[in-house]
Amino acid sequence: MNFKEMVEKKERFVSGHGACAGCPIGIIVRNVLAAIEDDVVVACATGCMEVTTTIYPYTAWKVPWIHSAFENAASTMSGIVAAYEVLKEKGKINRDIRFIAFGGDGGTYDIGLQALSGAWERGHRFLYICYDNEAYMNTGNQRSGATPYGAETTTAPYGRVEAGKMEFRKNLTQIAAAHNIPYVAQASIANLPDLHNKVKKAIASDGPSFINIFSPCVLNWGYAPHKTVEISKLAVETRFWPIYEVENGKYRINYKPAKPLPIEEFLKTQRRFRYMLKEENKWMVEKLQNHINEEWEKLLKLEEISKEG
Amino acid sequence: MKALTGAYAIAEAMRQIEPDVVAAYPITPQTPIVEQFAKFVANGVVRTKMIRVESEHSAMSACIGACAAGARAMTATSSAGLALMWEMLGVASGLRLPIVMAVANRALSAPINIHCDHSDSMGARDHGWIQIYSENAQEAYDNFIMAVKIAEHRDVMLPVMVMQDGFITSHGVQNVTLLEDNIVGDFVGSYEPPYTLLDTKNPVTFGSIQLQDFYFETKRQQEHAMETAKSVIKEVADEFWHVSKRRYGYFERYKLEDAEAVIVTMSSTAGTTKAVIDRMRARGKKVGLLKIRVFRPFPYKEIAAALKDTSYIGVLDRSMSYGAYPPLYTEIRNALYSLTSRPKVQSYVFGLGGREITENEIENVFNELLEGELTESMKYIGCRGEE
Numbered sequence: 001m002n003f004k005e006m007v008e009k010k011e012r013f014v015s016g017h018g019a020c021a022g023c024p025i026g027i028i029v030r031n032v033l034a035a036i037e038d039d040v041v042v043a044c045a046t047g048c049m050e051v052t053t054t055i056y057p058y059t060a061w062k063v064p065w066i067h068s069a070f071e072n073a074a075s076t077m078s079g080i081v082a083a084y085e086v087l088k089e090k091g092k093i094n095r096d097i098r099f100i101a102f103g104g105d106g107g108t109y110d111i112g113l114q115a116l117s118g119a120w121e122r123g124h125r126f127l128y129i130c131y132d133n134e135a136y137m138n139t140g141n142q143r144s145g146a147t148p149y150g151a152e153t154t155t156a157p158y159g160r161v162e163a164g165k166m167e168f169r170k171n172l173t174q175i176a177a178a179h180n181i182p183y184v185a186q187a188s189i190a191n192l193p194d195l196h197n198k199v200k201k202a203i204a205s206d207g208p209s210f211i212n213i214f215s216p217c218v219l220n221w222g223y224a225p226h227k228t229v230e231i232s233k234l235a236v237e238t239r240f241w242p243i244y245e246v247e248n249g250k251y252r253i254n255y256k257p258a259k260p261l262p263i264e265e266f267l268k269t270q271r272r273f274r275y276m277l278k279e280e281n282k283w284m285v286e287k288l289q290n291h292i293n294e295e296w297e298k299l300l301k302l303e304e305i306s307k308e309g
Numbered sequence: 310m311k312a313l314t315g316a317y318a319i320a321e322a323m324r325q326i327e328p329d330v331v332a333a334y335p336i337t338p339q340t341p342i343v344e345q346f347a348k349f350v351a352n353g354v355v356r357t358k359m360i361r362v363e364s365e366h367s368a369m370s371a372c373i374g375a376c377a378a379g380a381r382a383m384t385a386t387s388s389a390g391l392a393l394m395w396e397m398l399g400v401a402s403g404l405r406l407p408i409v410m411a412v413a414n415r416a417l418s419a420p421i422n423i424h425c426d427h428s429d430s431m432g433a434r435d436h437g438w439i440q441i442y443s444e445n446a447q448e449a450y451d452n453f454i455m456a457v458k459i460a461e462h463r464d465v466m467l468p469v470m471v472m473q474d475g476f477i478t479s480h481g482v483q484n485v486t487l488l489e490d491n492i493v494g495d496f497v498g499s500y501e502p503p504y505t506l507l508d509t510k511n512p513v514t515f516g517s518i519q520l521q522d523f524y525f526e527t528k529r530q531q532e533h534a535m536e537t538a539k540s541v542i543k544e545v546a547d548e549f550w551h552v553s554k555r556r557y558g559y560f561e562r563y564k565l566e567d568a569e570a571v572i573v574t575m576s577s578t579a580g581t582t583k584a585v586i587d588r589m590r591a592r593g594k595k596v597g598l599l600k601i602r603v604f605r606p607f608p609y610k611e612i613a614a615a616l617k618d619t620s621y622i623g624v625l626d627r628s629m630s631y632g633a634y635p636p637l638y639t640e641i642r643n644a645l646y647s648l649t650s651r652p653k654v655q656s657y658v659f660g661l662g663g664r665e666i667t668e669n670e671i672e673n674v675f676n677e678l679l680e681g682e683l684t685e686s687m688k689y690i691g692c693r694g695e696e
Contacts, residue, residue, distance in 0.1 A: 041509065056523050067515070067518075068373050076371065079373060079382065082330045082332075086357070090329075092379075122362075
């Protein structure tokens with residue numbers, strides 16, 4: 001199945017849902033499902049995706065789907081996968097089914113990390129996708145462990161003594177890689193063929209897999225709805241969101257900007273960074289740029305080591 | 310007949326039921342249940358997928374996922390573990406998933422305490438789970454087997470928790486009569502839910518968001534299922550009598566018919582109370598016991614009928630509801646309200662954190678009741694600083 005055939009496949013996630021104009025959730029789900037040929041079962045953490053797509057008595061999902069709570073998409077899915085395996089052994093199920101859990105950054109980086117780490121350690125075969133919009137957007141933009149340095153949120157606002165989030169975000173993709181699961185990746189909707197390849201590799205992995213997808217939020221990042229893909233692209237071009245994969249422990253950076261853009265090019269497109277761009281806060285931009293450079297250097301080294309091994 | 314602990318008796322029931330998925334996390338005093346079951350799994354005695362989760366929250370979450378996928382799913386817990394599951398208990402019942410859970414009752418923190426009281430499961434009494442309490446290892450075994458059939462009944466589809474007293478029953482060795490493996494297998498049958506996540510040809514959305522326009526009706530249906538469960542519990546007990554010759558009702562009456570003073574309590578303390586009753590009856594004292602087995606759904610009408618001719622009732626609770634009367638007392642008072650001539654009822658709290666209750670203390674309760682020394686306040690048995 002090539003990319004063109006994939007995007008022309010019958011939709012398993014349909015229109016009519018209540019996601020905001022410009023929200024990448026629909027783009028992510030449609031493209032992920034299109035990349036998979038087998039039957040699929042989906043579990044969703046509480047969050048924008050769950051709330052906007054399943055307002056009873058409607059559903060946007062044409063695949064079996066479950067939401068049980070916020071912090072437990074991974075443990076709920078552990079139970080589903082165990083059920084699948086045992087019922088297959090007992091002859092009650094006789095076809096191949098693939099399993100995907102979706103969670104936002106709140107449900108993945110923060111409240112759901114324990115359940116996710118447990119599932120990775122136990123080795124259940126399913127793909128976990130984080131749609132990372134860098135704060136608690138479903139409840140109206142509160143700071144999360146994924147919120148970047150300097151971004152304004154309602155719980156880490158700009159004030160006289162604090163300037164938005166004063167800490168760097170945690171590197172969840174590296175945390176996933178540290179579990180030594182077969183496949184880990186970062187991806188972007190600005191590069192759909194790359195996302196498709198990653199979903200295919202993840203689904204084919206005999207064990208847990210994880211893809212962290214950059215997911216701009218029109219409403220709370222503060223930009224015009226038609227800029228979602230453009231901003232995603234800028235995140236990659238500034239190396240704010242490198243797209244790379246860790247396949248059986250081997251790192252590969254899937255795209256290296258020939259001329260990386262300065263981080264200001266990304267920051268200036270969004271209202272959440274507006275205070276950071278003021279003259280007196282220039283030091284914050286520098287601090288972020290230095291952090292991005294250091295992280296990129298580390299990633300290059302990890303790729304280099306992978307080539308040696 | 311076999312000499313078993315209550316924990317081992319549950320593990321034996323689980324082996325015979327052979328659930329598809331067991332997801333569990335260790336906690337005292339539940340742990341010997343899943344340790345013993347893990348041996349059955351490790352030795353290939355059962356074809357069960359065991360998920361050794363990283364918390365009780367994940368244990369219940371995994372059971373929810375497995376059950377929604379069409380598997381028969383079970384777990385076991387105690388105390389803080391049950392408290393950590395709190396959020397997911399309501400999801401299991403709200404999604405109408407017939408998960409069965411063994412609870413070895415243990416006090417809640419703080420202060421941290423590993424011994425028996427009922428504050429864990431009483432804290433979970435309003436979560437839409439059927440609750441069945443067991444006096445001893447035999448009852449724990451029997452109740453656990455019946456629980457599967459009650460939970461999975463098409464008109465019920467609710468989760469069930471089966472309680473036994475932590476350490477007292479879970480670690481005490483008693484004689485237990487086990488049923489033959491094939492009898493248990495036939496009794497519980499196989500789990501065939503109408504909708505599952507693995508039926509990919511008929512995709513269903515589980516756990517969608519319901520707002521002001523639908524949530525209320527869904528919750529009302531849950532209450533309807535609880536009402537239905539009441540008759541199903543009786544039907545299943547009748548069927549169980551046929552295979553075991555052991556009879557179970559919503560509650561047990563012990564020398565209740567002509568009793569002037571009655572103790573209402575549950576779990577292992579009912580056994581001690583029976584011994585006291587025998588001793589006092591030998592001296593001509595008209596005393597009796599009503600032992601609660603089914604706490605949710607609560608059999609109000611039947612209890613009112615059973616207690617209508619008695620004069621004095623002492624309700625012995627092994628948990629508290631701070632700032633209010635304790636749970637069992639509250640329900641008993643409630644049940645009696647429909648009577649035109651109501652017995653007097655005294656609340657007693659006992660045994661918190663595993664504090665022992667002796668035969669003499671129970672005899673003192675009966676004596677107080679027979680002398681008509683009943684008050685509107687709570688009395689505490691065996692607690693220092695109380696007169």
